[in-house]
Amino acid sequence: MRVSLRHGRWAVLAAVGVLALAGCGSSGSSKGSTASGSGGTSAAGSSSSAASGAKSWSKEPAMTIDPGKKYTMVLHTSQGDITIAMDAAKAxxxxxxxxxxxxxxxxxxxxxxxxxxxxxxxMLQCGDPTAGATPKATDGQNGPGYQFQDENLTGATYPAGTVAMANAGPNTNGSQFFLVFGDSQLQPAYTPFGTITDGMGVLAHVASGGISDPGQDGTGRPTIPVELKSVSVTAS
Structure with a gap:
């Protein structure tokens, strides 16, 4: 079974062996925080969509992290925190x-x-800034305006606890990502950039609620809603 980003940009095909992730809506198509070392001037061309209010940038932000440091991202969600150890050296x-x-x-x-x-x-997929409490047809189609290159794909596997980028094909990474809560059969086509160190119980709880109005590929909005209240990144 294959997964690809919706409308060729943010959709995801769910396929065993070949899976491309992005947006997946209920229609059935594949569809307050702190961070260290970054600021509003790191990427050029910042703008906001009048329709969605989501920010966007015309190019990838300048490199401000230190690949030699350890970075931790915490997703502060409505169902509990999920902590991710990020691999700055490889991604x-x-x-x-x-x-x-x-x-x-x-x-x-x-x-x-x-x-x-x-x-x-x-897996649970997140990262579309326009995906709100009420599902809509465009969920899974949106990102930060820029894209960046694939990384860390040689020999990549996706066991439980993996956090990886969703994409619409080679080198189309944006802001959408997926959290793996059970071993998944995917080809090495999705940049793995972190490992969940705490919060797997949150994903198990969300998965236990099932999928609301599954699409043709069997995926869709989780019945138990997961809001990203804030996201923080720290370095050590």
Missing amino acids: PHAVNSFNFLAAQHFFDGSYCHRLSTSAGLQ
């Missing part, structure tokens, strides 16, 4: 992007828009 562009976006409060108030509980793909 510096991904870590730098999350560091920047967290400082911009980019994710605050958005909802995780896609849950998969199949044997070949057990």
